[in-house]
Amino acid sequence: MKYDLIIVGGGIGGSALAAVMAKAGWSVLLLEKQAQYEDRVRGEWIAPWGVAETKRVGLYDLLKGAGGHHITSHVTYDESLPPELCEQAAVPLGLLPDIAGPLCIGHPHHCETLFGEAVRAGATALRPVVIESVTLGAAPGVTYTHEGASHTASAPLIVGAEGRQSEVRSAAGIGLHQDKPHHWFAGLLVDNVKGIDDTRQSIGTERNFGFLAFPQGGTKVRVYGGYALEDKRRFAGEDREQRFLEAFRFDSVPANEAIAAGTPVGPLFAYFNNDSWTDEPFAQGAVLIGDAAGWNDPINGLGLSITYRDVRMVSDILKAAGPGGNPDFAPYAEERAERMRRLRFAGQLQAALDMEFGETARARRHAYHHRRLNDPTIGMHGVAVLAGPEMVPPEFFTEDHRQRVLEAG
Helix, strand or coil: CECCEEEECCCHHHHHHHHHHHHCCCCEEEECCCCCCCCCCCCCEECHHHHHHHHHCCCHHHHHHCCCEECCEEEEEECCCCHHHHHHCCEECCCCCCCCCCEECCHHHHHHHHHHHHHHHCCEEECCEEEEEEECCCCCEEEEEECCEEEEEECCCEEECCCCCCHHHHHHCCCCEECCCCCEEEEEEEECCCCCCCCEEEEEEECCEEEEEEEEECCEEEEEEEECHHHCCCCCCCCHHHHHHHCCCECCECCHHHHHCCEECCCCEEEECCCEECCCCEECCEEECHHHHCCCCHHHCCHHHHHHHHHHHHHHHHHHHCCCCCCCCHHHHHHHHHHHHHHHHHHHHHHHHHCCCCHHHHHHHHHHHHHHHHCHHHHHHHHHHHHCHHHCCHHHHCHHHHHHHHCCC
């Protein structure tokens, strides 16, 4: 079979792109390996700049109608600060015009919603499939198995949207750079979290644990915790979910008692926090989006926002070229490289501030929080995370600025 476009990977990026391009009149084949989407303990928070991208590709109303939940304020806690002071300094998250704040929607449901939209838009969407081979170059094609039969499909372009272990990236010979992991990050979905403000997200550090909490609407909250690399067995064992929740009992965050008393309703997964990137996320016959093209440190929570911008940029380029045309992905590669560089810088600052422990790290956080009260530009990396990396002047992504942020006093 011949198509205008083949997309390998029917998660959020792949399904979103399939829906957008099918609505534009392209014949699209979407291939997804999973029969049912699983909770990957990531991918449920879209930053305001990512929400803007969902609007630009025409998917915001779909996500909001599927249960998308807006968060409208943020609180940063720390063991060196009284919780009342932190809560008085809550930051409103309506940073962009017509964007209420970050949008939360559970990952499996998010994927199902977009996959269904791709089908409704006219894409040929198949799952589960096994990819047997990917051929690129002048005659791109994919051989795959579906319902026990082997098929080969061709198209002028193959999109790799299948995540970190991308087969399309491998077939294209596109190298992947990674920095060194610097801490563990674990996540869990919790229900029956009662008495909280479900429009407020929070982050904080105390002793040897850093946390993030993102309400999903009602009594559900997605929580994450960061801890040292040498502490890898901290949440191993049969009672790991309960011990993970107990770690949220902070003297400096009384509100976390509600989280600790909640009920785990998903898997607890732990993974490294680090960045990865590609020099050029395209080759003859192929282009990469989402994690296949490289990912940002999960501490920033920007996987979905990055993916939706990828979808918007790639779809715009494809529409401009037309089916069977000669799309120029160089502008996408250039923008993405600088976007990921800036977000990598922001993640390094955030990790150094919130996910390092001991007396030196505590003193650095204490100095940072107090200096930021008098000089808000110290926290510009947070603006890059929420409003978009391009919204912050380039001088805030330099070594001089890093030293200014991380100085101990």
